[in-house]
Amino acid sequence: MALLEVSKLEAFYGQTQVLRGLDFSLEEGGITAILGANGAGKTTTLRALCGMVRTRGEVSFSGARISSGATESIVRHGIAHVPEGRGTFVRLTTEENLRLGAYTRKDPQAVGEDLERVFQYFPRLKERRHQQAGTLSGGEQQMLAVGRALMMRPRLMLLDEPSFGLAPNLTEELFDILGAINKERRVSMLVVEQNASLALAIADHAYLLETGRIVISGTAKEIEQDETVRKAYLGY
Amino acid sequence: MEFFLQQLFSGLAFGGVYACMALAVVMIYQATDHLNFAQGEMAMFSTYIAYTLISHGVPYWWTFLLAMAISFVGGVMIERIIVRPVEGTSVLNEVIVFIGLLTIFNSLAGWIWEYTIKPFPSPFPKDPLFGNTFVGTHDLGVIGVTLVVLFGVFLFFRYTPIGLAMRAAAQDPASARLVGIRVGWMLALGWGLAAAIGAVAGILVAPIVFLEPNMMGSILLYGFAGALLGGITNPAGAVFGGFAVGVLETLIGAYVSFIGSELKLTVALVLIIAVLVFRPSGLFGRVVVKRV
Amino acid sequence: MDAQLGAKVREIAALASGAKLSRLQWIGIAVAIAVGLIVPLLVSDYRTFQFTLVLVYAMAVLGLNILTGFNGQFSLGHSAFFAIGAYTAAIMMDHWEIAYYWTLPAAGVVCLIAGFLFGLPALRLEGLYLALATFALSIATPPLLKYDHLSEWTGGVQGVVITKPDAPFGLQISQDNWLYYFTFVVLLVLYFCAWNLLRGRTGRALKAIRDNPIAAQAMGINTALYKSLTFGVSALYTGVAGALGAIAIQFVAPDSFTFFLSVAILVGMVIGGIGSIPGSIFGGIVIVFVPNVAEQISKAAPWAVYGTLLILCMYFMPLGIWGFIRMGYARLTRRRKAD
Incomplete structure (x- = not known):
């Protein structure tokens, strides 16, 4: 059974629909990357999983349905969210x-x-x-x-743009540490990244979001080889 | 010199009471950006509860603790039931609800306990300590008790996980939720604590100003002045501000003859407006950048 | 049929925009004035006196409404302006034996200046802090009125007693009736001025400042001047109300002008309808008659009722009675339209 099971997930800011029915799942112990351009709904996906925006659809975490809970109850299942802007106190x-x-x-x-x-x-x-x-x-x-x-x-970490605003050497260091944490502590991860090549380097699965829909999914290897992804997001 | 010392200690005693009110105000302000205009009447109501307990023969210090506990529960319930529905709607709505609360508590007290002035006992002996001539024992007791309470509050926020969670919830509710803090309950706890601290202020000041439904109006005003002076975003500053206002008010009343007792409140008014206009962050507060 | 429908739609549109009076509104105003004129003929002198107070408080509520409802500034300190108006009238009549009708413009001007001056520092204060500053003003007023060095004028704790004026021109009506009609005319004049002021350019500027101060400033509205002037005008209305109230009650004393008077005016505004000119009348009625009924339960009951009404209004009827009436009317016409 997958650790995280998402079906028909929709999310709204006020009347505006941002996610238009996502279906995906996440294996225990794996690292999954969500790629996409600005405004594709990457951050919103993470926020939707944590109940920080208005949503429709089903999310279950290791068998328990979490999609209708409040943020503070959802995270208590063992989901740690490293938010956009870091959320430092x-x-x-x-x-x-x-x-x-x-x-x-x-x-x-x-x-x-x-x-x-x-x-x-x-x-x-x-x-x-x-x-x-x-x-x-x-x-x-x-x-x-x-x-x-x-x-x-946590059993699952949601990482929103961990490389944001970091110098390249620091980014590399951080991703090394994330990789180590994943291996040593068997923490599953869902990573949202602008920097696609960086994300694909540590991920084993990846999804490509476009305007609130998943357009491509597969293993990190497959995605890396995909023509459109390469042109649009990897730049070669 | 002796007169000066008398005034100084009397000022410090009032200052302790104002410091409690200031801290109560700041506690709610920090968590929710509300100024609780009903804080004074809540404290007055707590004092009446203490009065009832004492007149039923409950020993003073048990009454003290019991009244704090009852006020705590009451504060939590008020936040959950009455304040919650207008939370975050508009300043106007929130202030109106606070004024409603103020009015209800004031009239309930008059209804239940009548408007006649009642004496309230002090747990401290009448005779001055060591036969000194410059400070009454009750004043000294007030200073001591408020310091103990304020220090306790400090320890609570500094060293307990709940205190830490309350600070986190006040600073950044979204992030607090992400680490599993039930922010709504933290706000309610803040209200409870503020109510309990207010109860301390009311019980301590009642033997000096006597018990009646309007006793806390001007005291809350001094509390506001203290909170603003010290910095409404800084609890320690607010406590300092409360003491400073107490001393200032007493000394001005004693030494500046044309002010006397009637204009003391005008001094508080002028102080409030002056701080708001010239230094809104107070002496020790953060400068709050207003987002537009 | 279609033409009728069109007229109805125009009527609703005009009602909503408030730009021009519809036929319905003319009828409403005519009926209100007629009722206002007849009432004293039907009831006792004491009731008439109470209705005079209704008008007085309606005026004060209107003053607060201009400030809060239309300009978005908050005041818990209008008891102070009410007191200034009342004392101005009392001192002029008691000390200088000036006729009561001259005290109204004087009270108005004094309060205009006082309000404007208070509005100047208040300019820098946003919502909550303005509420705090005016709260302080309100709490500090009664002791100030008791101040020793002013007692020659204010009468200290005792206050000032004034005599009720007789009807002029040999009119054969009671003092209470005369004062009622006098107040009624003043109120009509002030209502007309408020309506005139708020419907046009000035009103738009005030609302723009309320809804988006920065955009308003960018559009070239002198927000500072407008805001302090609004404070002044608001105080003027409340001050004139205070003067009339003093004349009607024949007595001023510091303890009549506590913070709870501010609460009463606030209650009137909230229940009548924030930002509504006609709603203020309902506010006046609530202020005078709710205590009348509630006092039969207990001396403290009126205030408990006020407080409860305030909170309930915020939950269930945030636009007050007048908002309720408008909504009901809109629903009714919509249903008729659907038929």
């Missing part, structure tokens, strides 16, 4: 931000261990531990967002 310290990630957990001991693990992944965050998160650089805040998501011990 700017006036809290780095450590407080991370601890908030573990807000729903009831195992303080393990939370402490996970905090140390995040600091291992991102040593910069340890240096900035007691600093106001708003004073962190963009890259550091991105790390913080990923770290906060990890603190939840």
Whole structure:
């Protein structure tokens, strides 16, 4: 059984329909990429999964129907969303931000261990531990967002443009870490990326969105070879 | 010198009360961008509840805690039931609902307990401590109790997961939901805490100003002034502001002869407008950038 | 048949835009004036006195409505302007023995200036903070009126007693009836001025500032001037109401002008209909007669009822009675059209 099962997912901002019936699924332990141009509905897909926009359709997560729940109930199933714009609590310290990630957990001991693990992944965050998160650089805040998501011990991470605003070397580093997290901790991931080649490099499956519909789907390899994708999104 | 010290301590005692009101106001403001105009009447109502408990023979400090607990529950319920439906509609609607609440509490108190002025007991001895001549024991007690309460609130927000979650929910509700925080309940908890802190203010000030349905009107105004002066976005600043306003008000009343007791509220009015116009962020607040 | 339908549609359109009075509105106004003229002939002097107060509060509510309903500025401090108007009238009549009718323009001018001056700093305050500043004004007013150094004029806590004027020209009607008609005429004049002011260019400017201050400024509207002037005009209406109220009640004292007077005016506006000129009359009726009924339950009951009405209105009837009437009328005509 797939970890995440989505059928006929539609999403609306007010009266405007943004997603026009998505069907897709996600295997446990896999990394899936959602590609597409600006305005295709990539971010909205992630927001719809978390109940942050008005939706219709069915979403189930490891067998449980989550599509009608409130955001805070959905994420409690073990879905961590690293949102567009990072969602940093700017006036809290780095450590407080991370601890908030573990807000729903009831195992303080393990939370402490996970905090140390995040600091291992991102040593910069340890240096900035007691600093106001708003004073962190963009890259550091991105790390913080990923770290906060990890603190939840999620089964699925939704990553919205993790490369946004990062220098190329930092982006690479971040994707390496994401790959490592996926392998070591068996966290499934759904990644939205503008940078298609980067996303396809770590993903095993991918979907291409156009104006709220899935137009191409397949394994990352297949997608990479697809003529239209190559021309439009990979640029060669 | 002795007169000065007397005034100073009296000012600090009032300041502690104002600081509590200021903190209550700031707590709700931070979470929801509302100024709760009913905060004073809620505190007054809590004080009447304490009065009833005491007159039924409940010991003072039990009453104190019980009244705080009842106020907490009441505050949570008010947010959930009455404020929630107009949440985020418009400033006008929200303010009107608060004014409605204010009016209801004021008249309910008059209805249940009548408008006659009632004395309210103080748990502190009448005689000044160590036979000193510059500070009454009740004043000293008020300063002490408010400091303890304010410090407790500080510890709660600084060191408990719920306190952290409440801060997070106030700062960024969307992100807070994403880590599983039930934001709606955090707002309700904020209302509950504000109501409980207000109850402390009411119970402590009642022996000085006497108990009657309109006792908190001007005190809330000083609380607002304190919150604004310290910075409505900064709880610690608001507490400082509350103490500062208390001292300022008392000293001005004592030393500036033409002001006397009647114009003290006008001083608060002028202070509020001056802060709003010249330094809206207060002494220690953040500058809030208005998004258009 | 079609022509009839067309006329109806035009009528509704005119009603909605408020640009021109429809036949229906003319009829409504005529009926309202007729009722207003007849009422004192049918009831006792005491009732007439109450109806005078209805008119007085309607005027005050209209003042607040101009500010809040049309300009989007908020005030919890209109009790202060009401008090200024009342005291202006009382002091002029008591100290200088000036005739009551001269006190109205004086009260108006004094309040216009006071409102304008208060409006100046208030300009920089957005919704909530303006509410706070006016809340403070309202709370600070009664002690200010008790202030020792002013007591020579204000009478301190005791206040000032004034005498009710007799009907002029040897008219054979009671003082209460005369004052009612006097107030009625003043109210008509003020209503006409408000209507005239709000339907045209000025009204559009005020609404533009309410709905989108930045766009309004970009269109070349001097928002600062308009906003403080609106504050002034609003205060003027409320001040004249205060003066008339003082004359009718024959007495002013600080404790008549507490924050709860502001609440009453607010209640009148909200229940009558925010942003509605005719709605203000309903506001006046609510302010005077709701306590009358509720007081039979308990002394505190009127205020409990006011507070409950405020909150219920926000939930179920945010446009007040007048909005309710309009909606009902629109629904009715639509149904008729469908038939």
